[in-house]
Amino acid sequence: MGVPLRVLLVEDSEDDALLLLRELRRGGYEPVSRRVETAGGMEAALEEEAWDLVISDHSMPAFNSLAALELVRGKGFVDLPFIIVSGRIGEDAAVSAMKAGVHDYIMKDNLTRLNSAIERELGDAEVRRQRRQAEENYRSIFENAVEGIFQTTAEGKFLTANPALARMYGYDSPEDLLGKVSSIGDQLYAEPGRREEFGRLIQRDGFVQDFEMKISRGDGKVAWTSVNARAVRDAEGSVVFYEGFAKDTTEQKRAEEALGEIREAERRRIARELHDVVLQDLTYALQSLRIASRMPEGADREAETARQVEALERSVAGIRDAIYDLRLEGAGEQTLMRSLESLVELNRQMAPACSFQLSAAGDFPATLRGPLAAEVARVVQEALANVRRHAAASRVTVSLGRELVEVRDDGRGFGSETPAGMGLTGMRERAQSLGGELEVEAEPGRGTLVRLRIPPGLLDGDEGRNGKA
Incomplete structure (x- = not known):
């Protein structure tokens, strides 16, 4: 019993499609396939079924590989492996296709590399999916966290901020905060010398914990926050930026x-x-x-x-x-x-x-x-x-x-x-x-x-x- 593989074939030649399926079986796969040769047919296939892989001819009478790739990406399948298998594709065209997002290209008269390319791209696709899921999870936490999350330069300029931090500091959005606050020490700290104390502690210890800040909010109000942060350093030990969390402690104060x-x-x-x-x-x-x-x-x-x-x-x-x-x-x-x-x-x-x-x-x-x-x-x-x-x-x-x-x-x-x-x-x-x-x-x-x-x-x-x- 072969490895199940759902493959969408973008191919105008039925004979070439049969050759591809035979090669997949020789490589240990048990393919379930659908052949399309137009944009409409491919769009319907993408909407109606889930696919592990797209194999596309480069040039067809009514369609081509770059249009097929654009359709795949336009439907949101950013991690779906896409391989060109073509009888004729010039080197310049192949390079352009790879730059556009095609994962590999193989000549029809030499399919010996097809199965190894598929195995590699399926593995890479899984890695990309896991990485994307992790990024989406982090983004969800970042956007919806109750606590403020930030990254700043050592000099006191915001690099990133989440919505909770913007609200905490009296700004409409992270973009509003990053656009209006160019110097954290001068614009946010309400107590002279407190930013310098923060910098002294984090440079000395590499982190600060429960650091109290009295801040001047963007709306003119005064608030209190408690900050936990660490210094991120490069390979030479120089501080690249600070990152951490801030909690509103105004009511507690x-x-x-x-x-x-x-x-x-x-x-x-x-x-x-x-x-x-x-x-x-x-x-x-x-x-x-x-x-x-x-x-x-x-x-x-x-x-x-x-x-x-x-x-x-x-x-x-x-x-x-x-x-x-x-x-x-x-x-x-x-x-x-x-x-x-x-x-x-x-x-x-x-x-x-x-x-x-x-x-x-x-x-x-x-x-x-x-x-x-x-x-x-x-x-x-x-x-x-x-x-x-x-x-x-x-x-x-x-x-x-x-x-x-x-x-x-x-x-x-x-x-x-x-x-x-x-x-x-x-x-x-x-x-x-x-x-x-x-x-x-x-x-x-x-x-x-x-x-x-x-x-x-x-x-x-x-x-x-x-x-x-």
């Missing part, structure tokens, strides 16, 4: 800035409370102790001592609250579960009359850590602080799930007319920075439920990590 503002506001509040409350009480207690020994006979020393004790108790409570509020500053260094266990235990100590319980669902990741996990812990911290300070509750439960965190108490609750305090406002801002939602359900005399909904998969990226990626 804004969230980090918003969280920074929240934390700074918290630190100012703590400092203010320490100064206005704790320091005043300590100052009063100290001054009172100093003058107690000089108080005249008959003075109410017991009442003064009671006031001193009250001032010191308020100071201790204020300092304890400040320590509680600052406790999560290093929360990113430990797991969320460990942070919450510490918070619950601390609240037990600060409010011994109240029962605090912590429970986690089976799908909650025990090793969850990182900056996002720390923000979840801060929401729970604020909710517990509100319960301890205002709810007069006897029982509090903290429930953890992969996408849901709840803090429930049986305290005094509050009505819908109660204005939101700083604690609740801070929790909502933190939830928004996480891309989640904060829900609060409360009724006077029936307790309060604080529910933090976390976007699916948000915390999975933090699992097992420590700090910034």
